[in-house]
Amino acid sequence: MLMLVCGDVIRPDLAWMLTRTHKHLAPVMAEVRDPEGFTRLAQLAESGPASARGEATMAATRIAMLLTCKGGSIASITVGDCVELVDTLRRVHVRGGQRKVDFYLRLQALGVFPDDAPATIRAFGLAVGRLSIEELVDRYPIRCRAVRDLIVDYLRERQPSLDYTSLDAVSRTSIWTSPIGLRKSRAAGRRG
Structure with missing residues (x-):
C-alpha cells in the first residue's frame, strides 16, 4: 500500500x-x-x-x-x-x-x-466557520441521545459567559471527561 x-x-x-x-x-x-x-x-x-x-x-x-x-x-x-x-x-x-x-x-x-x-x-483558525453548539457536540460519536442532549444543554448554559474558542475547549473537555459521555457510548457501540 x-x-x-x-x-x-x-x-x-x-x-x-x-x-x-x-x-x-x-x-x-x-x-x-x-x-x-x-x-x-x-x-x-x-x-x-x-x-x-x-x-x-x-x-x-x-x-x-x-x-x-x-x-x-x-x-x-x-x-x-x-x-x-x-x-x-x-x-x-x-x-x-x-x-x-x-x-x-x-x-x-x-x-x-x-x-x-x-x-x-x-x-x-476559523476556516470551517463557527460551529453551533449541536455541531460542537456532534463531532463526537455519542450514541446515547440523552447524554448528548445533556451536554448540549450544559454548553448552551455556559455560552453567554464564554468566547467561541473557550466554548469549543469546554465542549471538548466536557465530552472527554464526562463520566457517562464517550465511555458509555463506546460500550453501547460494542454491544450494538
Whole structure:
C-alpha cells in the first residue's frame, strides 16, 4: 500500500490518512516522489534547534500526506491544500497543538506559497466557520441521545459567559471527561 500511495497510483482521502500512523510515509515519499523537495525540507529542519526535530518529523509526515492525497510534489502544494488539511485535522480530532500545523510554516519558509499567502496558519483558525453548539457536540460519536442532549444543554448554559474558542475547549473537555459521555457510548457501540 505504501508504494502505491507514494507512487501516486492511488490517492486516499485525507480523513482516512489522518486516522492512520505513517512512520515510513515521509521517508518513502522522499525517496520515490520528491527527493529534492524533501531534501530542502530536511535542510530547513537541520538549520533549526535540535529540540524541534519532532516537529520537523511531524511536518514532513503532514506534507507527505498532502502529496499522497493530492499528488504532485512539495512545490505544487497550495494554500488551499493546507486549508483543507487543517479543516480535516479539526474534523477528525487529531491532537497535537501547534505541532499539527507546523507544516504550513515550513512550506512558507521553503517559498512554496505566493508572496501574498498568510504568514501563519492562524489565518485559517476559523476556516470551517463557527460551529453551533449541536455541531460542537456532534463531532463526537455519542450514541446515547440523552447524554448528548445533556451536554448540549450544559454548553448552551455556559455560552453567554464564554468566547467561541473557550466554548469549543469546554465542549471538548466536557465530552472527554464526562463520566457517562464517550465511555458509555463506546460500550453501547460494542454491544450494538
